Amino acid sequence: xxxxxxPKLLEKNIQDHWESNKVYESKIDQRExxxxxxxxxxxxxxxxxxxxxNYTIGDVIxxxxxxQNYNVFxxxxxxxFGLPAENAAIQxxxxxxxxxxxxxxxxxxxxKSLGLSYDWSKELRTCDPSYYKWEQxxxxxxxxxxxxxxxxxxxxxxxxxxxxxxxxxxxDGKGWRSGAQVELKEIDQWFIKITNYAEELLExxxxxxxxxxxxxxxxxxxxxxxxxxxxxxxxxxxxxxKTFSTRPDTIFGVSFLAxxxxxxxxxEIAKNNxxxxxxxxxxxxSKAAEADMATAEKLGIDTGIRVIHPITEERLPVWIGNFVxxxxxxxxxxxxxxxxxxxxxxxxxxxxxxxxVIQLExxxxxxxxxxxxxxxxxxxxxxxxxxxSSKIIKHLTKVGKGSELTQFRLRDWGVSRQRYWGCPIPVIxxxxxPEMVQEKDLPVVLPELSEGSSPKPLSQIPDxxxxxxxxxxxxxxxxxxMDSSWYHARFTSSENDKExxxxxxxxWLPVDLYIGGIEHAIxxxxxxxxxxxxxxxxxxxxxxxxxxxxxxxxxxxxxxxxMSKSKGNTVDPQAYIDKYGADTVRLYMxxxxxxxxxxxxxxxxxxxxxxxxxxVWALVSGRKFESFDINNLEFDKNDIELRRKTHATLKKxxxxxxxxxxxxxxxxxxxxLLNFIPDDYKDDAASDSNKFCLNEAIIFILKMLSPxxxxxxxxxxxxxxxxxxxxxxxxxxxxxxxxxxxxxxxxVQVNGKVRGKILLNKDLTExxxxxxxxxxxxxxxxxxxxxxxxxxxxxxxxxxxxx
RNA sequence: GGGGAUGUGGUGGAACUGGUAGACACGCUUGGCUUAGAACCAAGUGCCGCAAGGCGUGGGGGUUCGACUCCCUCCAUCCCUACCA
Numbered sequence: 001x002x003x004x005x006x007p008k009l010l011e012k013n014i015q016d017h018w019e020s021n022k023v024y025e026s027k028i029d030q031r032e033x034x035x036x037x038x039x040x041x042x043x044x045x046x047x048x049x050x051x052x053x054n055y056t057i058g059d060v061i062x063x064x065x066x067x068q069n070y071n072v073f074x075x076x077x078x079x080x081f082g083l084p085a086e087n088a089a090i091q092x093x094x095x096x097x098x099x100x101x102x103x104x105x106x107x108x109x110x111x112k113s114l115g116l117s118y119d120w121s122k123e124l125r126t127c128d129p130s131y132y133k134w135e136q137x138x139x140x141x142x143x144x145x146x147x148x149x150x151x152x153x154x155x156x157x158x159x160x161x162x163x164x165x166x167x168x169x170x171x172d173g174k175g176w177r178s179g180a181q182v183e184l185k186e187i188d189q190w191f192i193k194i195t196n197y198a199e200e201l202l203e204x205x206x207x208x209x210x211x212x213x214x215x216x217x218x219x220x221x222x223x224x225x226x227x228x229x230x231x232x233x234x235x236x237x238x239x240x241x242k243t244f245s246t247r248p249d250t251i252f253g254v255s256f257l258a259x260x261x262x263x264x265x266x267x268e269i270a271k272n273n274x275x276x277x278x279x280x281x282x283x284x285x286s287k288a289a290e291a292d293m294a295t296a297e298k299l300g301i302d303t304g305i306r307v308i309h310p311i312t313e314e315r316l317p318v319w320i321g322n323f324v325x326x327x328x329x330x331x332x333x334x335x336x337x338x339x340x341x342x343x344x345x346x347x348x349x350x351x352x353x354x355x356x357v358i359q360l361e362x363x364x365x366x367x368x369x370x371x372x373x374x375x376x377x378x379x380x381x382x383x384x385x386x387x388x389s390s391k392i393i394k395h396l397t398k399v400g401k402g403s404e405l406t407q408f409r410l411r412d413w414g415v416s417r418q419r420y421w422g423c424p425i426p427v428i429x430x431x432x433x434p435e436m437v438q439e440k441d442l443p444v445v446l447p448e449l450s451e452g453s454s455p456k457p458l459s460q461i462p463d464x465x466x467x468x469x470x471x472x473x474x475x476x477x478x479x480x481x482m483d484s485s486w487y488h489a490r491f492t493s494s495e496n497d498k499e500x501x502x503x504x505x506x507x508w509l510p511v512d513l514y515i516g517g518i519e520h521a522i523x524x525x526x527x528x529x530x531x532x533x534x535x536x537x538x539x540x541x542x543x544x545x546x547x548x549x550x551x552x553x554x555x556x557x558x559x560x561x562x563m564s565k566s567k568g569n570t571v572d573p574q575a576y577i578d579k580y581g582a583d584t585v586r587l588y589m590x591x592x593x594x595x596x597x598x599x600x601x602x603x604x605x606x607x608x609x610x611x612x613x614x615x616v617w618a619l620v621s622g623r624k625f626e627s628f629d630i631n632n633l634e635f636d637k638n639d640i641e642l643r644r645k646t647h648a649t650l651k652k653x654x655x656x657x658x659x660x661x662x663x664x665x666x667x668x669x670x671x672x673l674l675n676f677i678p679d680d681y682k683d684d685a686a687s688d689s690n691k692f693c694l695n696e697a698i699i700f701i702l703k704m705l706s707p708x709x710x711x712x713x714x715x716x717x718x719x720x721x722x723x724x725x726x727x728x729x730x731x732x733x734x735x736x737x738x739x740x741x742x743x744x745x746x747x748v749q750v751n752g753k754v755r756g757k758i759l760l761n762k763d764l765t766e767x768x769x770x771x772x773x774x775x776x777x778x779x780x781x782x783x784x785x786x787x788x789x790x791x792x793x794x795x796x797x798x799x800x801x802x803x
Numbered sequence: 804g805g806g807g808a809u810g811u812g813g814u815g816g817a818a819c820u821g822g823u824a825g826a827c828a829c830g831c832u833u834g835g836c837u838u839a840g841a842a843c844c845a846a847g848u849g850c851c852g853c854a855a856g857g858c859g860u861g862g863g864g865g866u867u868c869g870a871c872u873c874c875c876u877c878c879a880u881c882c883c884u885a886c887c888a
Contacts, residue, residue, distance in 0.1 A: 042888050083887060155886070166886040213807055217883075220806050290884045294804035323804090327885090342804080410885095417886065480888070519882060521807075526885095554808090555881075562881080591828075592815055596808095598881070602815060604829050612828085614843095655819085665817070668827035675827090747823045752869040754823055792868055798822050802868045 005617040007581025011711040015115060023726075024117040026073040028507045034070040035508045036062045037488055037547075039516030039524075040077045043103040044084060047110040049556035049563060049601060050517060052573045056586045056708075057553060057595050057663070058515045059116045063707035064657050066117070067731040073508050075491040076111065076118040078104050080127035081422045082480045083166060086455045089421075096421045096455055097448075100127060110574060115582045115710055124494045126423070126483035133443030134490065134500040135482060136426040138531075140436045141538050147193045150434065153327075153414055154262065156288050157185035163457070164418040167289040184284045186262070189416035190425060190476070194530045198222055198408040200544075201529055210550040211596070214521045221522050223409025228393045230334060230402040232257060232307040235315060241265070241307060244329035244407050245336075248396075249388040252377040253336040255353035257307060258300060258321035258346070260331040266320050269303050276301055276320065283322045290325075298323050298346050310401035311378075311392075321346060327411045338366050358385065413527065415479045420446075420455035422477025429472045444473070484524055485531040488514070488546055501540055514547035518554060518596075525550070551661055554598035563601070571601050583709035584610040590663035590708050612671060613712055616705065619674065619682065620698055625722040626691055633689040638678060642693045644741065646700050647734040649673040653704045654734075663708065670704050673697060695722075703732050748773045749800040750782040766793050773799050 018024065038058035041051055055076075062074040078100075085096035092099070104125065111118070124131050142148050156165040160178035164187075169176045194201075202222045205215045227246035234240065241257060259266045261283040270277040279301040286293065298321065305318040323342065324333050337347030337354040344367040347354050360372040371385035380388045396402030416425065424444040426437035437444055447464040449455060458464055459475035467473055492508040493501050516524075525547070532546040555562055558569045576585050588609035593599045635643070649669045656666035680686060681694045699722055706713035706727050717727040741762075746769065748756035756776040760769060770791055773779060779801070786803040793799050 039888095044888090079888070164886075167884095168887045217807050221884085223806095288886075291804080294884085296804090413885080419886090479886070481885095484888085517882090517888090518808080519888080522883060523885065524888080557881085594816085597816090598809080600815060602829070605815060608815095608829055660819070662817095662819085664815095665819090665827080668817075671827055745823085749823085749869075752822090752867095757823075790868070792822090794822055798869090800822080800868055 003621060005614055005621070005712070007583060007613075007711070008578075010715050011113075011115060011582055014711045014714050015112065018115075018117070019112075022121075024074070024119050025121050026071065026119050028504065029071050031069060031071040033073065033508060034062075034065045034513075035073045035492075035511045036065065036513050037075070037491070037511045037515070039514070039520065040079050040484070040487060041107065042079045042082055042084065043100055043107055045103040045106060047107055047114075047573055049571060049573055049599075050553075052114065052585065053556055053589045053595075053599060054515060054517065054553055055111065055114065055116050056589045057551065057661070058513075059114075059710075060586075060590060060663060060707040061513060061515075061657070061661075062117055063710060063728060064731075066728050067703070067707070069730075072117075073122075073492075074116075074118055075122040075124075075494075076116070076120065077122075077124040077487060077491065077494075078126065079480065079484050079487075080104065080125045081477075081483055083419070083421075085421045086419060090454050093452060093454075095449055095451075097127065100125075100421075110577075113574075113577055113582060114586065117710075122491050122494045124487065124490060126480075126487065127421075127446075129443045129445050130497060131487075131490065131494075132423040132483070135423050135478065135486070136437070136442050136444060137439060137500065138486065138535070138540075139426060139478075139482075140439065140442075141540075142192060142534060143436050145534070145538050147196065147534060149191050149193065149412075150188055151191055152186045153189050153191075154184045154186055154288050155418075157183045159183060167287065170287045170289075173285065173287060181285055182287065184286055184288060187418075189414045190427075191412040191414050194413045194527070195408060195410055197530050197533050198224070198410045200533060201410075201526065204529075204544055208545060208550070209548060211552055214518075214525070214550060214552055217521050218526055221410065221526065225407050225409070227405060227407065228389075228396065228402050229330070229405040230310060230396060231400075232310060232316070232334075233401075234318075235306040235308060239265075241318070241332050242330045243332045243334040244405060245334055246407075247336065247339065247385075247389070248392045248402075249371070249374060249380075249383075249385040250336045250339045250357055251309075251311060251334075251392055252374075252380070253338045253355045253357035254309060254316060254334045255337055255347060255355060256317045256319050256335040258319045258324050258333045258335055259303070260324040260326040261320055261322060262326040263320075263324075263331045265305075265318075266303075269305065269320075273303070276303060279320060283320075286322070293323065293325070296322065298342070298349065300346060300350055302350075310396060310399070317352070319346075319350070328409065329407060339368055341367050341369065343367075413479075413481075413530075415482055416476040417479055418457050418459070418475075419477050420449075420457060422446075422480060423483060424458065425474045425476050425478060427474035428467060429474065431470050434474070446477075481524060481527050485527045486535065488528065489532070489535070489541055506542060509541060510543050510545060511547045513549045513551060515551045515553065518552040521552060551595060553595045554593075556599045556601060558601045576606060580606060580610045581711070583613055583712050587613065587667065587709050591667045592664065594662050594664050596661075612674075613709060615674060616701065616709075617712065617716070619677070620702065620716040620720055623698070623720060625695060625699075625720050628688050628692045628695075630692065633692055635689050635693070639689050639693045640738075642677065642681070642697060643738050645673055645676045646693070646697045647738045650700050650704065650732060650734040651739065657707070666704070667708065670701060674701060700732055702727065744796045746773065746796075747798040748776055748779050749798065750779060751802060752800060753782075755779045755782050762796060769793070769799060774801070 036058055038054050062072050066072045080100050085100050088099050089096040156170050158165050158175035158178050158180055160180040165175055170182050173182055175182050202224055205218055225246045228248040230243050230245060232241045261280050270280050300319045300321040303318045303320060306315045307318055309316055335343040337343040338356045339358055356366055357374060357376050358368050358372045359375045360368060374380045374383050374388045393404050424446055426444045427434050447461050465473050465475055488511050489505060492505040496502050528546050535541045563570045588606045591609060592605055652669045653666045656662040677697055681690045702713045702717050714727045743759050743761055746758050746760050747754055756779045783803055789802045791801050
C-alpha cells in the first residue's frame with residue numbers, strides 16, 4: 001500500500017522548506033539572468049481568480065527558467081495607493097493605511113499558500129514613504145528636465161459632496177453617493193509631457209517582443225496622423241481660428257466650423273450671449289469619459305460668428321459642438337459633412353450644407369469616407385486625394401493660411417488627483433508660485449488621519465497645508481499610475497535606502513518577461529514605457545524599454561461574464577486551495593485555457609485536475625528508481641514506442657513552455673504520456689528494459705510537471721531517489737534520434753474528402769504510394785469510372801486524388 | 804462613437820506553416836468493483852441516419868485540389884477609451 005496523496009500536509013512541508021532555506025532569494029551571479037515580473041496587485045483584501053491565474057503563469061515560467069539554469073528574479077509587491085482604500089475607509093470607518101496593511105498581510109499569506117517562488121526579501125509597497133520618497137524625487141527630476149507643467153483641465157465635479165469623482169463613480173451622469181447631477185469643472189492640475197516622447201514611444205514599439213494586438217493598440221492610441229493646419233479668418237475681426245485636418249483634400253466641402261465648448265472663443269462668446277451660455281452649461285452636464293462624450297447625442301449651437309474660407313472666401317458659420325474635444329488638435333473641427341460621418345450627422349440635424357467634393361469610381365451615397373478624385377474643387381478637380389492634399393497644403397502655405405502638420409492623438413498626462421490616499425505631490429506655493437520641494441526635504445509624508453476620521457482631501461488638513469505665511473503645500477496626490485510606472489525598476493534596488501537605483505538595477509533590468517492582464521494594454525504599459533525613457537534621459541536607468549517580452553492574460557469569467565462583486569458571481573480561490581491544494585488549482589488554471597484567452601471558471605474541471613495529480617501520485621509514490629546499464633538492455637517495439645513518446649513529449653512541452661506559452665497543450669501532452677505507459681510496465685515482474693523505459697518516463701513527467709505542480713513533484717522526486725538534488729536543479733534533454741518512426745499514416749482523399757487511412761513505410765516513393773492508395777477499397781469505390789485529373793501529395797501525410 | 808480581441812460537440816478547449824476537425828479533459832451512457840454510495844477501473848460518446856452515406860468550426864458569400872485557418876460582408880460577446888486598478 002502506498003501513502004495517500006495529502007496535498008495540504010505535503011504542500012505546507014515543502015513551502016516551509018523553501019522558506020527556511022531561502023531558496024528563491026536572488027542575487028547577482030555568473031549565470032544568464034531572467035527577470036520575470038507579474039503585475040503587482042492592488043491589495044483589495046483577497047486574492048481573486050485573475051491574480052491566481054496571472055501569478056501561476058509567472059511562476060511556471062520562473063520555475064521552468066530556473067530549471068534551465070537561469071538566474072531568475074521574481075519579486076512581488078503591492079500597488080497600495082488608490083481609491084478603494086478610501087471607499088473602504090469611509091464605509092467601514094477604518095484608516096486606509098490599516099485597511100491596506102491588513103489586506104496585504106492576508107494576500108501575502110494567500111500568495112504563499114499557492115507556492116509561488118517569489119523573492120520576498122525585495123517586497124515593496126507603494127504607500128510606504130521609503131518607496132514614494134523616490135517617486136517624489138523622480139517628479140522633481142522630471143520637472144528640472146522640463147517635463148512638468150501646470151494647466152487647467154476638466155474633472156467630474158459632484159456639487160453636493162464637493163468632490164472630484166472618478167469616471168467609474170459617475171453613474172448615468174450622477175454622483176454615485178450623492179446622486180447629484182455631475183458637472184464638468186476646470187481645475188489646475190500638474191501634467192507630465194509624455195507627448196515629448198510620442199514619436200519614440202511609437203517607433204520603438206517595433207523592437208518589442210510583445211503581442212501584435214497590444215502594439216497595435218498602443219500605436220493607435222498614440223495616433224500619429226499627417227495633415228494640415230488650416231487657418232480661418234474671422235469675419236470683421238482680426239482673430240483667426242486654427243483647425244487641424246487629416247483630409248485637406250476635402251477643403252472645398254467645408255460647410256461649418258465647430259468649436260469645443262471649452263474653447264476660449266466659446267467662453268468669450270457666451271459672455272454676451274445667453275443662449276450660448278445656456279448651451280455651454282448644458283454641455284457641462286456630461287461626463288469626462290471619452291466613451292460617454294462620443295456616444296452622447298450630438299448637440300450644437302450657431303454662435304452667429306462667421307469665418308472666411310481660406311480658398312473660396314465663402315462665409316461659413318461657426319458652431320459650438322459638444323463632440324469637439326479641446327484636448328485634441330486645436331479644439332476646432334472643420335466640418336465636412338459630405339465626407340465625415342460625424343459631420344454628416346451634425347449637418348443633417350442642423351440643416352447645414354452638405355457638399356460632395358470627392359468622387360469614387362462607382363456611385364456611392366454620401367458621406368463618402370474613402371479617398372477618391374476631387375470634384376467641385378476649382379483648380380483641383382480631377383486630382384486624386386493624395387495629389388490634391390499636397391497641392392492644397394502648398395497653396396495654403398503660400399498664401400499664409402495653413403501649413404503641413406503632423407498631429408498626435410496622445411495627450412499629456414495629468415497626474416494630479418484630489419484624494420487623500422496617494423503619494424503627495426512634492427510642491428509648495430510661495431505667494432501662489434509653485435516650487436519643487438528640495439531633495440533633502442523628501443519625502444513629503446502623507447499626514448496620518450486622526451482615529452476614526454474619514455479620509456479627506458489634503459486641502460482640508462490645515463496642519464499639512466499651511467507651512468508659513470503665504471506658504472502653502474500642494475494638496476493633490478499623484479495618479480496611482482505614477483506608482484506603478486517604475487516599480488519594476490525599484491524592485492531591483494528595494495533594499496537600498498541610500499540610492500534609488502544601484503548595480504543590481506543595472507544587472508537585472510530590463511524585465512525579460514512581464515505578465516499581466518490585457519486590460520493594461522494601453523495606459524499602464526504606455527506610462528511605464530514613457531517613464532523608462534524619461535528616466536534614461538536623466539541618467540537613472542539604462543536601455544530604451546522596460547519590458548522585453550510581454551504576455552497578456554485574458555480575464556477569468558463565470559457564466560460568460562467578468563467576475564465582479566456587483567454581479568455576485570465571484571469565486572473565492574482560497575476555498576479551492578484549501579479543498580484541493582495549490583497544485584490542483586495551479587494545474588486547473590494552466591490546463592483550462594491558453595493564457596491569452598479568457599478562462600471560463602468550471603468547478604468540475606478542478607476535480608479533473610485533482611484526478612490527474614492523483615494518477616501521477618499513484619504511478620510514482622512508493623516506487624524507487626532502479627538503475628540499469630543501457631548497453632545491456634534490448635528494447636522491443638513497445639519500449640521503443642514509449643521512449644519515442646517520452647522524448648517527443650519533452651520536445652513538445654519545451655516548445656509550449658518557452659515559445660508558445662501554451663501550458664494547456666503542454667499538460668495535455670503530459671497526460672497523454674501518462675496514459676501511454678502500458679500497465680504491465682508498472683508491474684514488479686516487468687523486464688529490465690521495460691523498467692528502464694518506465695524510469696525514464698517517470699523522470700521526465702516529474703520534471704515537466706514540476707513548474708506547474710511544484711509541491712507534489714518535489715515530494716515525489718525526493719521519494720523516487722533518482723538523485724539527491726532538488727528537482728529544480730536541472731532539466732532533462734530529449735534525444736532527437738529517438739523521435740523518428742519508420743512508418744507513418746497516410747490520409748487518402750478523393751476530391752478533398754477522407755476516404756481511407758493506411759500505415760506506410762517512410763521509404764516508399766510517391767509513385768508506389770499512389771499505387772497502393774488507389775487500391776484501397778473505399779478509395780476505389782469513390783473514384784469509380786472517373787478519370788484521375790491529378791493527385792496532390794503532401795509528404796508523409798496526405799494524398800488527394802482529384803477526379 | 805473609436806481602437807483591439809474572441810466565436811469550434813452537452814462543457815472547457817486542440818488542430819503550431821492552407822492538408823485527418825474535435826487531441827487532452829469535464830460531463831453523460833453502459834458495464835465492473837461495492838450491501839449501498841463515494842472513489843476507482845473498462846468501453847462508448849459531434850449531429851442526422853437501421854445502414855450506405857450525408858452534414859458540421861457564429862450567419863452569408865468568395866479564393867483553392869483542399870479552408871477553423873486566407874479574402875469580403877453581417878451578427879453576437881468581451882477588453883480599453885486617458886480619474887477603477
